[in-house]
Amino acid sequence: MTDEARTELKGTVFHLKDLIGYQDGAVSSRMILSRPVGNITLFSFDKDEGLSEHTAPYDAVVTILEGKCEIRLSGETFGLKEGETIIFPAGAPHAVSAVTRFKMMLTMIRE
Secondary structure, three states: OOHHHHHOOOOOOOOHHHHOOOOOOOEEEEEEEEEOOEEEEEEEEOOOOEEEEEOOOOEEEEEEEEOEEEEEEOOEEEEEEOOOEEEEOOOOOEEEEEOOOEEEEEEEEOO
């Protein structure tokens, strides 16, 4: 999404989960805000899709917008559903797996 398209979202009312659709057999993403201090990105996951274990150098807040997923964080597994949020500490290994099709918002805060 271009900066111009993201600007069109400013000052409007919308449902975050409506800003991204599903793609069969894939994980999709759409950045809705990008600043030097951090980003807000929406993700959609088809059932059984996911992100393999990785780390990030910054804290990240994940909020489930629709559906159900399983999140592995520092060796512990969490089942999350719509409306629930988890914070990934900087440097903590984490992975995401779709139990059903699901959408999430990732807010990455840089130091």
